[in-house]
Amino acid sequence: MARRLSAVVLLLLVVFSVAESSGSPGVEVTGLTVKVGTLVGGVFVERPNRTVNAGEKVAVKVVVEVRGDAGTRYEGSLKLSVANPLGVVVGEDSRNWSSTLRGAGEEWEFTFVYEFPPSALRGYYNVDVSVKVLNSVSRGRVSFFYRGLVDRRNVVNVTYVLVLEGTGEVGELRVALPQADSMTFAAGPVVSPRPSRVEKDELGNVYAVYEKVAEGAFRKEFKVSFVGVQEVSLVSADAPIDSLRSLPPGLEEFLRPSPYIESDSPEIVEVARRLSSGVSTVRQLASRIADYVSSTLRYNDALRSIRDSWSLGALWALHAKQGMCLQFARLYVAIARAAGLPARVVEGLVVTPPGGSSSYLHAYAEFYLPGYGWVPVEPQLPGRYVGLVPPVPGYVPLVKGLGEERAGSRDSVSTQFTYSYRLYPYEGLSGSVKLSVKYPRELLYGDLIKVNVSVEPRDAVSEVAVTAPNGSRYEYRLVGPGSVVLAASDAGNWTVEVFSMRQGYLPAYTVAVVPVRPRPIKLSVEVEGLPLLGRPAFIVRVSPPVPGITVAVNSSNCLYYEARTLETNSSGVAVYEPPVLLCPATIEFRARGRGYTEAVEVYQYDYSRLVPLYALILLVAVLLVAVRAIRKKH
Structure with a gap:
């Protein structure tokens, strides 16, 4: 962080x-x-x-x-x-x-x-x-x-899903809904399935409430989607430190110790005393506490593997000098309460630009500033960041006051929480770009991948990214309607992503997969010539005629075994000239090429065709010997 x-x-x-x-x-x-x-x-x-x-x-x-x-x-x-x-x-x-x-x-x-x-x-x-x-x-x-990827005003697009699975009976389920701190909802929150009711608790947290959720063996999925515009600002307000002596009613519980927030511990009280010494304003105190927590604790993500890491409180973090976001938040809140500054833990979503997915919620803190209200603070950042609202662009609060006690759960019920998101600058939005993408549903290796992009308004800019099966990425930029054409130079799934944008409009995005199959190839073998002592030439042709195809040759006969590798020329032809063939031979030709199917041809070379030749050679040899013998007699 x-x-x-x-x-x-x-x-x-x-x-x-x-x-x-x-x-x-x-x-x-x-x-x-x-x-x-x-x-x-x-x-x-x-x-x-x-x-x-x-x-x-x-x-x-x-x-x-x-x-x-x-x-x-x-x-x-x-x-x-x-x-x-x-x-x-x-x-x-x-x-x-x-x-x-x-x-x-x-x-x-x-x-x-x-x-x-x-x-x-x-x-x-x-x-x-x-x-x-x-x-x-x-x-x-x-x-x-x-x-940067974010501005002072940003679009936050989030969908989070809660999966409930187990056996038994679940009478009631509460799903926290996003809060509108520094954010104006443009769409949603849309909750699916429709809840029995929506409730707000005394802290302002809003929940979709489901009754009679399940019984027996079950698997239930609950989804919340929303689009909002979040504004990043800097709180300049402050208050004298003495203003903490006359707080409005209703803040008492945020000054008391609670489970995991041991603000009455002598050690935490001593830290609070040191940090509050000499401060003159509330923000100065809040900043000092942030400086202390962010510099004292070391973030340790390995704590996630501890089953009961939820129970690691502020005092544990102070002793261990480490923690995750929840321990940072608890220690901040404990020190603040011990110093007389109302504070509470906040849990929510972290939406980072340009987008992604996560299964982890994030905890941070809030302190009460007299005359202003609650101010969020990220305890993992130094005190100079205090006053930024939200503390980091993309923070979306779900539940405030979290951490006092954990709701009970049953071993027979498991939950899984995930969310996907996008975050990008808001630029005078007046609607969404209308995007239509046409692409081939299936191709063969070597075909052309043609992507036609239509947009409205017609001057919208589209970024087209095409990712090949081997991970190579090709990027294009279109202004208005247009096309992207490239050769399918590899077999497998090609991914086409199109992101269209225009000043004043929400962007549009789509992704498609174009399967590219290997192109079939045929192999034929011809024998040319029958030279003396049986050394023919094998003409190997691939169809269609493709250069650079590897042809593996395995030849065996009664005298030897040979393995050789050939490569087709620009005409799709390769020539194999074996050693002398004096007996029957089996020759296998196996053609392979990137993006092409494999082709195999087995040629049986029958030496019986050479018998007349061998007989002629023998006859000539006998005649030569006879002639030489006659000459010697004379």
Whole structure:
């Protein structure tokens, strides 16, 4: 969760230093240059523009020029921060160094590498650099545009499914429905099957309630789908720390300890005392607690394998210095309550761009800000993120106040929860692109795969991705209606994905599978010539005439066995010339080629055809011997 973010500045930017008081004897910062690019083989390479694409790693190179009296000993420090479009600092770095000035001046170079997570906002980011050498200070700022996968307003499209399976009787089932925090529903939630009723509890959680769910042996599936527009904002409100002494009624239970949230533990009380010491505002306290929890606990995903990991509470996490999202949330809530700050656990969905699927829910926390209300917080992130609503784009709350006690379950009933989702920027949506895709239902190897795309509005842009059976991916971009044509260069299932979009419209997406079968091939063998001592030529032809087909030859006779590999020429022909054949032979020709069916031809070579030849040779030999014998007598 706490990933290192990626900074970017693509253009060489020179930030002129503003020197403040040079009080020290003859040493000052005379230049501050910021270059932004990327690393290639560990070497910094400057980029020619200031636009960064999602997923790119970017390096920021800072060059500091220092001048003064030779031999002067000095110390320097550099601080760098990266702020997102909302002004939240998403990356920080610092460097310290000491040196003795050689000559009249010297340069120091520092490179910082950042990587944004998929949830990074699209827009302009600011990189602020501050350098101090003795009493000389230089500051600079540079901006870049990040083409993130999410914006301040995003479309959230989710379908989650709960499968209930077992034996016995299930009298009532409650399925939590998504809450509209920072989100406006465009469609749904649509619940299937239709529930007996919809209820809201005292905390505002909404449930689809089913009665008389099942009895006997059963398997039931419940589905919830919705599309919403979520807005990412930064809460700037705050309140004096003394305001926690006069809270409105109804918050008492969020100040009390509860199972797994041991806010009355002396150890947690001591942590809360330390963190609340000297704070003047509620947000300052909330941020300090987030800093403590995110830096103290180590995320350990292996805890999922523990059957009773649900029962690992705040005190356990404090002792073990580790946990999953639920332990992070519980420890945050426990410390907050011990400090007098109302807090509760929230469980919901994590929707990451551009989309995917999951079977895990996510736990985070909320604290109560007097005069404002409940503010979500991600305890796995540093305190500088406090105030972001939602804490990470794509967080969708389902149940608030979770974690006080777990509802009972029976061993005879099992549940399986999964959800699929998409998250992408909202851009003045005024409907959905109408997409129609036509494609061949089945082809043979070597045929043309033709995909016809029709869209409305007609200026919509379509991204067509075709994935071959071997994983090769071919991408195309169409503006308006159009076609994509490519050869089926491999047998197997080809996947065609089309994603159509237009400014002001919801996108459309479809996926199709085009089966490509191996093309049949035929094999024929002809024998040409009957040379002396029986060495014929076998002409192997494949039909259709395909070059590059491998022909495996296995020949056996009374004298030897031979295996040879041939390859067809541009005419689809290969020639096999065996050694001398003096007795019957069996020759197998097996043709194989990528994308083609296998063809086999067995040729029986009958040496009886050579008997007349052998008799003639023998007769000639006898005559020659006889002639030589007669000559010797005379």
